[in-house]
Amino acid sequence: MAGPKLFFVFATATSASSVPVGASPLLRLRDETFDPATPGSYNLYLLAGPRRLRLAVADAERRKFVGLEDYELPVGALPDLAAQHDFLNTRGWNEVRLAVSGRAFTLLPAPLFHPGDEAAALRLHHTLAPTEVARHFGHGSLELVNIFAVETAVADWLATTHGPAGRLLHHTSALLAGVAHQRRAGTARQLYLNLGEHELTLVVLGAQLEYCNVFAFASAEDVVYYTILVMQELGLNPDQDEVTVWGELTHDSAVFALLRSYLRQVRFGDRPLDVQYSYRLNDVFEHRYFDVLSLHFV
Structure with a gap:
């Protein structure tokens, strides 16, 4: 198999001024109960790709998704989008989880991983670019550690803007969490x-x-x-x-x-189970956006 990273067995309308310059909104759905002025009531979930940003907002107490947005972006434009978006740079969210997509990742059994070895683990199949940094995310239930590359500007934006509330991970971690949650015993x-x-x-x-x-x-x-x-x-x-x-x-x-x-x-597949969804999301096929919605279970 060519180039494997792992093989191991064990719309609602919004004002034009809120649409960031250079970003093409593919989807903007928000429940009327969502109030960006009170971010502490919500979890913010982001999935960033080279030319796309998908985001979801969930009411933390009600466990209900109240927002879903999707943008086409110029390369590396997440910090620029955040600067112009009406709530991405807002501080004080209950939780913020940012997943990055891409093929530069590897999974290791947790006992074999030592913090500080991220770049060495990735070097087997990916050389970090000058604009990238290596990070890791632990899957306690699976006893795995996901090591991945992320643009330094994206990692810095998350740390500077959202501090301890922000968690950085790879999109495969979100997908694995969603699949594991979706599966029933047996x-x-x-x-x-x-x-x-x-x-x-x-x-x-x-x-x-x-x-x-x-x-x-x-x-x-x-x-x-x-x-x-x-x-x-x-x-x-x-x-x-x-x-x-x-x-x-x-x-x-x-x-x-x-x-x-x-x-x-x-x-x-269906949407993630055991959470609620605003009726605004009824306009979206249930098999769409599973990975960003699954950030709720990471």
Whole structure:
């Protein structure tokens, strides 16, 4: 398999002035009960990619999502967006969690990790750019540590703006937390897909995590190729084993149509369970934005 990062077994309308310069809002949904002037009542969840920023706001006491937004951005523009956005630079949130996407990550068993070794662990497959820094995030329930690269400007913005309330992690950590929360006791070993912006994340989870990797893709054929290849390597059967899909695709998309041609048990996943959602989010397919919503369970 080319370039694996891990293989181990164990709208509501808003004022034009609030739309940041240079950012294209793809989605802006806010419940009328959401009050950005009282950030201490809410959790702020952010998922930053090279050219996209997705964010969600949850009422901490009611465990209810009251905001969901999605922006196309120029490269590296998160701090610029925050400076012009009406609440991203607001301090005093109950919690802030920022996940960064990308292929520069690795998962290690927790006993093998020592703080300060992040750059050395990443060096096996990724050399940090001058504008990047290595960080880590621990998964206590899975006994794993996720080590990843992040733009220094993004890490500095989170630390400076949100201080101790801000937690930085990789998007695979959010996805793993969401999948683990979604699974019920006794669920069979299964493959999960999440399609991002030209990136495909694949997770195989049974009694424990067996596989997690991110691949770049340019076509529907690429998605099917990586999916079938991982199923073959992990001993999963395309005719029998269920595959759950979340992310940037629709029921009539070429990707989903091709997946259905090769997989008999493919289905779209649901939103994260055990939380509430504003009726404003009813306009969004339930399999969209699973990773950013799953930040609630990290």
